[in-house]
Amino acid sequence: MGIVEKIKDIEEEMARTQKNKATERHLGLLKGKLARYRQQLLADDGPGGGGGGPGSGFEVAKSGDARVVLIGYPSVGKSSLLGKITSTRSEVAQYSFTTLTSVPGVLKYGGAEIQVVDLPGIIYGAAQGKGRGRQVVSTARTADLVLMVLDATKSEHQRQSLEHELESMGIRLNKTRPDIFFKRRETGGVKVTFANGQQSGSAPAGSLDEDTVRAILRDYRVHNAEVLVRDEHATVDDFIDIVNEPYCQYMPCLYVYNKIDAVSLEEVSKLAREPNTTVMSCELDLGIQDVVEEIWYQLNLSRVYTKKRGAHPKFDDPLVVRSGATVADLCQQVHRDFRDKFKYALVWGSSAKHSPQKCGLQHRIDDEDVVTLFTK
Numbered sequence: 001m002g003i004v005e006k007i008k009d010i011e012e013e014m015a016r017t018q019k020n021k022a023t024e025r026h027l028g029l030l031k032g033k034l035a036r037y038r039q040q041l042l043a044d045d046g047p048g049g050g051g052g053g054p055g056s057g058f059e060v061a062k063s064g065d066a067r068v069v070l071i072g073y074p075s076v077g078k079s080s081l082l083g084k085i086t087s088t089r090s091e092v093a094q095y096s097f098t099t100l101t102s103v104p105g106v107l108k109y110g111g112a113e114i115q116v117v118d119l120p121g122i123i124y125g126a127a128q129g130k131g132r133g134r135q136v137v138s139t140a141r142t143a144d145l146v147l148m149v150l151d152a153t154k155s156e157h158q159r160q161s162l163e164h165e166l167e168s169m170g171i172r173l174n175k176t177r178p179d180i181f182f183k184r185r186e187t188g189g190v191k192v193t194f195a196n197g198q199q200s201g202s203a204p205a206g207s208l209d210e211d212t213v214r215a216i217l218r219d220y221r222v223h224n225a226e227v228l229v230r231d232e233h234a235t236v237d238d239f240i241d242i243v244n245e246p247y248c249q250y251m252p253c254l255y256v257y258n259k260i261d262a263v264s265l266e267e268v269s270k271l272a273r274e275p276n277t278t279v280m281s282c283e284l285d286l287g288i289q290d291v292v293e294e295i296w297y298q299l300n301l302s303r304v305y306t307k308k309r310g311a312h313p314k315f316d317d318p319l320v321v322r323s324g325a326t327v328a329d330l331c332q333q334v335h336r337d338f339r340d341k342f343k344y345a346l347v348w349g350s351s352a353k354h355s356p357q358k359c360g361l362q363h364r365i366d367d368e369d370v371v372t373l374f375t376k
């Protein structure tokens with residue numbers, strides 16, 4: 001039996017099985033198996049694996065300070081959005097794009113460059129290894145942010161089915177990594193500890209218990225390991241995700257509803273209130289800037305303008321670092337040796353108590369700070 005059939009069998013069995021206390025462990029095991037097979041499906045790039053093999057891929061060279069992927073059903077307005085927020089660089093021609101169906105654009109934000117990749121239309125069926133859906137998902141994995149473009153005139157089903165599809169390929173949207181420590185060992189058997197003293201049997205429904213942990217590990221042929229469950233709300237699914245790392249990936253997702261010109265005001269305000277959501281109309285040019293601001297916010301980056309002594313800051317060419325980065329991180333970004341040679345920094349901007357402030361390596365910098373680095 002091929003992997004695709006095995007997956008189908010398990011999915012059918014899960015659908016048939018009623019959810020209750022007695023079946024909880026069995027369902028947990030089935031979920032564990034499902035995750036394992038899906039992972040194999042992703043890893044398997046052979047001709048039988050459902051992938052297209054060489055020639056049908058569309059790997060896009062990563063460039064810029066961050067990468068955003070657009071995901072959505074056909075005709076929701078992805079191309080329209082891309083056209084509004086990005087300029088497509090002429091250098092793209094340098095990549096071997098002969099088989100490429102998605103051309104990346106570049107979104108410029110205060111000097112930072114964000115690569116925006118429009119993934120081919122539909123990803124439905126990716127989890128069953130169908131066509132290029134799988135490749136779409138593997139490209140999505142390389143992004144710093146998923147931008148899910150939705151049609152405000154269509155039902156919630158579009159969002160749920162895309163989420164489900166990404167979920168089944170190991171992509172977890174807007175979810176933090178479960179607080180479970182798991183390490184395979186050479187010897188010593190399986191040791192399971194619950195940080196909050198949770199006992200087998202007393203666990204609330206749906207949460208993890210020791211017997212389930214052991215059963216899943218047996219099924220994964222893991223006979224020696226240490227497990228520490230720190231989060232009392234951790235579920236069986238969370239544990240399976242941890243065991244399957246790094247197949248599981250936790251990514252931020254911004255939901256963008258387009259075509260709000262075609263629905264009622266009530267509908268628009270309802271959508272706009274959902275978490276991690278913005279609304280827009282490409283046709284009426286409404287809300288586009290909000291989408292850009294929200295992308296920047298979700299990427300959680302900061303621009304730092306460097307300034308040479310006695311010169312103006314380089315406002316058109318910032319260094320882009322993670323939010324909360326320190327002067328030390330900045331040095332690292334400039335050059336490997338910079339940290340060792342570092343003497344002090346002068347910082348202007350919201351992170352500075354007074355302008356300029358003389359700072360050391362540990363100083364945290366804010367978005368749009370201006371920094372001059374002095375070396376020995």
Ligand SMILES: Nc1nc2c(ncn2[C@@H]2O[C@H](COP(=O)(O)OP(=O)(O)OP(=O)(O)O)[C@@H](O)[C@H]2O)c(=O)[nH]1
Binds near residue numbers: 075261282284
């Ligand atoms: N009413 C309305 N229609 C829109 C809006 N934005 C785009 N459309 C229309 O929706 C259709 C699809 O737009 P595209 O930008 O091509 O959508 P897409 O998601 O790139 O579609 P594919 O290329 O098939 O993946 C076009 O006919 C647009 O005119 C909008 O804000 N409001």
